[in-house]
Amino acid sequence: YTPKNHGGTYLFSAAWNPDGKSLAVGGYNGTDDYDLRVYSWSGVALSGGESATTAKDYGANINSVCWSPDGAYLAVGANAASGITTRVYAWNSSTGVLGDALAGANKSHRGTVYGISWSPDQNYVAICGGSGAGSYKVRVYKWDGTNQTLTELSGGNKDHGSTINSVAWKPCGNYLAVGGYNGTGDYKLRAYKWTSETLSEFDGGNIAYNGNLKSVSWSPDGNYLTFGADKGSGEPYEVYTLKFSPKITGLS
Secondary structure (H helix, E strand, O other): OOOOOOOOOEEEEEEOOOOEEEEEEEEEEOOOOOOOOEEEEOOEEEEEEOOOOOOOOOOOOOEEEEOOOOOOEEEEEEOOOOOOEEEEEEEEEEOOOEEEEOOOEEEEEOOOOEEEEEEEOOOOOEEEEEOOOHHHEEEEEEOOOOOEEEEEEEOEEEEEOOOOOEEEEEEOOEEOOOOOOHHHHEEEEEEEEEEEOEEEEEOOOOEEOOOEEEEEEEOOOOOOOEHHHHHHHHOOOEEEEEEEEOOEOOOO
């Protein structure tokens, strides 16, 4: 296997298409100014990702990439480029062509977006990051696949209290986990309940931790929540797996 050279200064995120045949990567200032690339996977080698049909110049750091569950769309979260921090691109798996950003899905968090996650039912896109408009660090948009638009939901806006680095939907789609820096009440990890297009906190859904959470991930059955963290000051990174029942337990 021969590795691919993105050619840029940074590479921040990678995600496999659900069909297992293509790989999206996001970074900054790659070769020919492509920040976003989609490679085709043959089972032994990557190809493509080197022309305008499979790569795009976003114009800023792309911090997170996420495919829609059906693999037909690619959502990205990024630093602001012309004020836009979230974009969605259409992907044609038959022709291997990545379309231009969909105008109706260009969104401005008005703060850097570090994480993005598509809900399992493909109806919602959650983003997280620094302090955006209204001091919200978490936003949930409704996805209209017919018109290819994202619409912000007022019930999906939350202020964690500090920067959030990662966001992930529970596989059943009724909870959303976020992890980041020192939030309100010293909570770094939160799980919100998602009902009637509204995020709400619940008893046992918050965990305090002496460090900064970098990534959160659910187990496929939704019974466990894993996070990776950095305590700083030269200390090693840590990984914890916690029971979700639906309270979060297991961290002492």
